[in-house]
Amino acid sequence: MITVKDFAHVLESDNILLVSGGRQNINKEIAYLTSMELTEKTSRMKEKGFVMTTFHAFKDVNQMISHLEWMQEIGISAIGFHTAALKTIPKEVVDYSNTHSLPLFEIPQEVPYYIIHEKYNQLVNQRENEQAAKIHKLNEKLMEIVLLEKDLNSIVKVIGEYINNVVCVLDPYFDLMAYWKTKDHTRNEIKHLINLIINQHKENVLKVRFTNRETNIAVKMDRYPDQTFKVAPLFSKMNFLGYLIICQNGATDKYSEEVIKNGIRALSLAAYNKNTMLHYQKSKDIEMLERIFEDESDDKNLSDFYMDLKKVRCIIQVQSSSPATLQSKLQMLSELLIENETNSRLWIYNRKIVGVIDSILDREKVADILTDFPGIRIGVSGINEVNHCSNIKAMYDQSSMGLLHGQIHDAPLVFWDEMGIEKIAYNLQAHHLFQNFDEELLGPLIAYDQEKNASLTETLYTYLKHFFNLQKSSGELFVHPNTVKYRLQKINELLHMDIQNPSNYSMLMVAFSMHSYKQKAVLFQ
Numbered sequence: 027m028i029t030v031k032d033f034a035h036v037l038e039s040d041n042i043l044l045v046s047g048g049r050q051n052i053n054k055e056i057a058y059l060t061s062m063e064l065t066e067k068t069s070r071m072k073e074k075g076f077v078m079t080t081f082h083a084f085k086d087v088n089q090m091i092s093h094l095e096w097m098q099e100i101g102i103s104a105i106g107f108h109t110a111a112l113k114t115i116p117k118e119v120v121d122y123s124n125t126h127s128l129p130l131f132e133i134p135q136e137v138p139y140y141i142i143h144e145k146y147n148q149l150v151n152q153r154e155n156e157q158a159a160k161i162h163k164l165n166e167k168l169m170e171i172v173l174l175e176k177d178l179n180s181i182v183k184v185i186g187e188y189i190n191n192v193v194c195v196l197d198p199y200f201d202l203m204a205y206w207k208t209k210d211h212t213r214n215e216i217k218h219l220i221n222l223i224i225n226q227h228k229e230n231v232l233k234v235r236f237t238n239r240e241t242n243i244a245v246k247m248d249r250y251p252d253q254t255f256k257v258a259p260l261f262s263k264m265n266f267l268g269y270l271i272i273c274q275n276g277a278t279d280k281y282s283e284e285v286i287k288n289g290i291r292a293l294s295l296a297a298y299n300k301n302t303m304l305h306y307q308k309s310k311d312i313e314m315l316e317r318i319f320e321d322e323s324d325d326k327n328l329s330d331f332y333m334d335l336k337k338v339r340c341i342i343q344v345q346s347s348s349p350a351t352l353q354s355k356l357q358m359l360s361e362l363l364i365e366n367e368t369n370s371r372l373w374i375y376n377r378k379i380v381g382v383i384d385s386i387l388d389r390e391k392v393a394d395i396l397t398d399f400p401g402i403r404i405g406v407s408g409i410n411e412v413n414h415c416s417n418i419k420a421m422y423d424q425s426s427m428g429l430l431h432g433q434i435h436d437a438p439l440v441f442w443d444e445m446g447i448e449k450i451a452y453n454l455q456a457h458h459l460f461q462n463f464d465e466e467l468l469g470p471l472i473a474y475d476q477e478k479n480a481s482l483t484e485t486l487y488t489y490l491k492h493f494f495n496l497q498k499s500s501g502e503l504f505v506h507p508n509t510v511k512y513r514l515q516k517i518n519e520l521l522h523m524d525i526q527n528p529s530n531y532s533m534l535m536v537a538f539s540m541h542s543y544k545q546k547a548v549l550f551q
Contacts, residue, residue: 028056028149030104030129033076036145037131042106045115045132047123054103054129059146061139065089073101076146078139082111087118094122104129106142157281164188164285168292178204178296185272185289189282192216192273195293198235198266200224201361203297222247223255223271234259235266242274258290262298307332312373315382318415319375319422326415333369335412337384341421343429344379347401352379355402362395363387378429382418389441396438405429408442427452434542447532451539464540467533470520485513486525487538494526 031052034044057074065083077097084090094105105123107115107130115132123130133142164184171180178195186193186206194216195204205216224231227243234241240258247253254274260267270290311331318326328335344359346352356372356379363383364370372381386409396402405428407421428440431448442449454460465472471483485503489510492498500507514525523530 028146028153029053030056032056032149033104033146034129034131036149037142040134040137040141040145042131042133042137042142044129045123046120046130047127048104048129050127051103051129056103056146059143065093067093067096071097071100071102073103075102076104076106077102078106078108078133078142080108080111087116090116090119091122094119094126094128098126098128102128104131106131106133108133108135108137108139110135161281161284161288165288168288172292172295172299175296175299178293179206181289181292181296182206185285188285189272191275192219194220194271195260195297196220196269196271198268199357200231200269203268219245220271223257227257231257231269234269256286258286260290260294260297262294265298267294267297308371308373311371312375315371315380315418316375318418319380321419328412328415333371333382334384335415335418337369338382338412338418338421339386340383340409341407341418341425342379342381342383342387343405343422343425344381345377345403345429345433346379347403349377351401352377355379355399358399359395362391380422380425389439392439402438403429403432404439405432406439406441430543447535448539448543451536452543454536454540460540464537464544467521467537468541471517474516474520480513482513482517482520485510486517486534489514490525490531490534490538 029052030044030048033056034048034052037043055074056076058072059076059078060070062071062077062079063083071077081090084093097105105128107119109115109132113135115130120130122128168181168184171184182193182195182204183206190208192208192211193206194202197203200220202217202220207213207216222245223243226245230241230243233239234257238259238261240256242254242256244252244254256270256272256274258270258272260270270286270293272286311333314326314330342363344355346355352374356374359379359381360372363381363385364372369384370382372379372383374380387406392404392406396404405425407424407428410417410421412418412421424442427449428442428445430452431445432438432440454463468483471486474480475483481503485499488502489496489499492502496507496510500510503510518525525531525534
């Protein structure tokens with residue numbers, strides 16, 4: 027774009043000076059040059075012109091002023107007053123120029139019009155070459171970003187800074203992947219803008235994907251004038267990678283279109299490379315993680331993984347009451363829980379969603395997920411630092427135990443660190459020396475209850491649970507305290523132990539936990 031200021035600087039060398047009216051409109055564009063020697067108001071006069079004239083055909087200053095008013099109305103950028111006829115510019119013309127901020131140049135009588143045309147054409151060619159060189163450099167920068175495998179935001183920034191307008195990249199599911207904004211916008215406004223686009227033009231946006239053609243859409247804004255956006259598809263090797271959305275409001279030129287075209291090519295290459303590489307990296311990591319879960323970690327080192335396992339803070343497992351919806355829940359959880367996609371993994375394994383996550387889960391945040399998406403159960407491992415692959419196996423087992431504990435006790439969310447004595451009982455049962463530990467301690471009570479149709483086992487568990495509080499125990503069992511006393515006497519006879527002894531109390535609680543586990547665990551295998 028050639029401005030009045032640019033042209034004034036070039037014309038100074040031939041003593042063609044900006045004499046008035048240019049202070050406020052110094053940055054107006056000059057798109058063409060023309061001459062005017064007749065008094066008619068012709069349609070060949072267009073906006074953004076630089077008009078050269080001697081005003082020789084005009085009968086007086088009033089007619090000149092009238093013509094200047096008309097030219098300003100149609101958007102003429104500047105006037106070149108040639109002094110071949112009138113040796114000085116009339117004061118009234120200068121005053122009008124200053125009052126109405128109409129840039130006015132004085133052209134010496136010895137300077138022909140073709141000199142001014144040559145100056146303008148030289149300036150245009152110079153700018154064309156400068157812009158071509160700039161576009162070439164931008165294109166090299168875009169390709170360098172792709173080759174260095176930088177993120178999509180680096181490419182979007184190049185496009186946005188050149189056109190000085192909002193640029194966004196969405197994935198195929200309309201999630202925001204990258205964006206560039208002006209200083210007038212915030213991140214939340216960008217997200218709101220994307221929501222408006224999808225809500226108002228979802229069909230048009232989808233059509234871009236299936237026709238592989240760009241489209242323009244007009245978006246109704248909440249508190250601002252409507253805005254126009256270009257929506258372009260991002261494809262690579264027949265794979266649809268997402269959408270490029272660019273605000274079209276404001277001045278654009280052919281160079282902007284060139285930058286956008288090169289940007290689309292770079293984004294498609296980068297998105298394809300990123301998706302391909304990330305998919306490969308994720309697949310390899312997941313394959314190795316599953317081998318660790320299956321107790322095959324002897325030959326694995328932390329350095330074998332693409333993700334940084336040292337940054338992993340917990341492992342979760344999610345079970346759904348409707349296995350058919352696991353895939354949709356996987357997407358939902360990924361959006362809500364994964365902060366860093368390159369250093370966390372979330373996938374479906376053994377009919378559960380497994381997450382190896384590099385952030386500490388906030389209980390309230392997870393509780394909100396359970397409220398919004400009923401029908402799922404979540405087990406969360408302890409918060410550990412990973413310095414060996416065996417730590418990953420331990421965290422996976424902890425989350426499995428949390429999930430099992432939630433199933434047994436009908437709890438939708440269980441953190442390993444918040445589990446009680448059960449974490450010992452569940453694991454003790456797996457040891458061959460303690461597989462029948464619950465039966466060894468509680469067997470006499472269980473046998474008596476089955477033979478006599480009694481409830482000594484339940485009574486003992488309730489009494490221990492309430493820390494030997496007779497009133498609370500009888501209240502929960504809906505019997506008289508004396509009935510509880512009688513049952514306790516019978517229990518002491520059958521078990522041959524002092525149940526109030528701290529050591530015996532601990533063993534009995536472990537035994538009850540194992541017994542409950544055995545009774546219910548088979549339902550969830």
